Amino acid sequence: MKILVADDSMFSQKTTIKTLKSIYPGAVYETANDGFECIQVYAAFLPDLVFMDLLMPKMSGQEAIRQILERYPTAKIIVLSADIQLAVRAEVLSAGALAFINKPINAIKLKEIELLIEG
Amino acid sequence: MLTPTQEDILKELYNVFVGEAANLLSEILQKRIFLSVPEIKLLSLHELKSSEKENLIPVLNGTVLSTSLKFGNVFSGRADFIFPAEQIKYVTALCLGEEYIVEDTEFSFNDEDFDIVKEIGNIILNSIMGGMGSLMEMKLEYDVPQVILHNAGEFCKALVSSEESNLLLLYVSFGVDNSKVLGLILIKFSLESVEFLIQKVNEISRDLNE
């Protein structure tokens, strides 16, 4: 399993990967520091799953989701954001994200969407 | 004063606190709030030259409205949420769902304006204090913030000449309906408190790298 974590915060990248490892210990991880980099890494790495922050410099998560899904319609993207407004959640879900997790991430929140990921 | 790792961690933590406040605000206003990537800086006021102090935060050289609260006993300091005064009428109109009319250069504020600023400040500072309390694993005592109108430069003068020596600057701009409003969050810590905070951040960093 290959997982890409896109977040402008190193701290958040590490926390996310650490939490993910408790569920997917065998997975291979890649990171991206902004939306633009995320698109490039996606093309090279072709991950099974993307965890995407929204508020990032250079290119927002929203735009990266749009561009990735345009090229890879079956991409599985899960949004991980501190911007937890209902309107934001609705916006990214209708853009094609699989799920929305409120930051900070923890194992309980991950478990809740695990079924969704596998399905 | 902060290492890149420390800055990154603090930024991300505050990001979550501010996000929570924005969510509450958006539910009250029934409007989408657009947040910017926050910027964070920790400054030691004693080490600043007087010229640096004057131009520390350009926004503060104008007329500003602040909502302020003092917090804590052991972990203590003061938190302010600051609005440039020229934005207040715009924010009020926004909150009241009225159309904003550009008035004369003279500002006249009324209780409605002050109450709105007090509520926004209350929401934002509550989220930050709440978040910081759980981060430090202690209950921080604090009250509803007070709103004060400061004439040009007054706020900055008071800021740099106080006992608390460390200043955590957090810039966030938020927009509603395509318009940008800049809000500034300032947290002043006592010397022990800032050491406490950094210690906590270092702990988080260590846990993560284990």
Place this chain on the structure above:
Amino acid sequence: MNDLYVAIINQLDNGIILLDEQMNIQLWNKWLAKYTGKSEEEVKGLPITMVVPRFNKKVYAYMFEKALSDGQKSFCSAAMHRYFVDSHCADMKQPHQNILIQHLQVAHQSYLMIELYDVANHYKRIQNLNKSLQSSIDFSKSLEQFVYYDSLTGLPNRKFVLDRLEHLIKEEDKVFSLFFIDLNGFKAVNDQYGHLQGDLLLQMFAERCKQVVQKQEVVARLSGDEFLLLVENRTSIEAVEQYVAKINKLLQEPFIIEEQQITISASIGYACFPQDGVTAKQLLNVADDQMYVQKRAKKKGF
């Protein structure tokens, strides 16, 4: 509860609601009973959302929860939330209420206290205060207009110019020129057509001046047919000549009075600061004298 404390709460000039942890009303003070028409007996023990349906919204549930769990205090302004409890008075058309939600703990028992302030009258009072303030600002503006401007032409008056000159003289490294303008033959117009038509001509001339006056220039009416042009930062001979030409050009087109074309000329004297004088009085005298010299020369010429 102690009777005295209850008596105090019932004397307060704002609403107090006390909820237990299950959000049921435990106290509803007299102020609220009067305001809403619902007595404490009627509402005691009922869930707050049943009595005050507006508290059903998610944001308030969040604030209540935060108060109970973290001791957070929340302030909600009338400006953003309008109101919470309904008033039973028919004349209260627009209720405006602020509330403060906070946590209370007495002997291991947690409560939520909601303080409610009716600010409708207060807002109204401030609005009226602002209005009266505005009208007094308007009044002082009109007073200023009266003191510094000429009522016939709307141009700045003698006092305005003198104040401005004093000010400029005090400033460092300031230079300026002033032009004394006297309309030739204005008296004849007055005699022939009457004062009303004469005033009309002065107004028309003032209008032409206003059209061309630029930043750092002031055209003022001193008295009768005497006008003054003040130009900041320019004192060279070329500049002075340019301005004299500019003034003469303003008078080139005839004025139409009672369907008659009337052409009028001007005598212009000027003075420059600092070379021609260092006080406003000296400068005006120099310009005035020069103007007279020119006027006499023109008369001889005719």
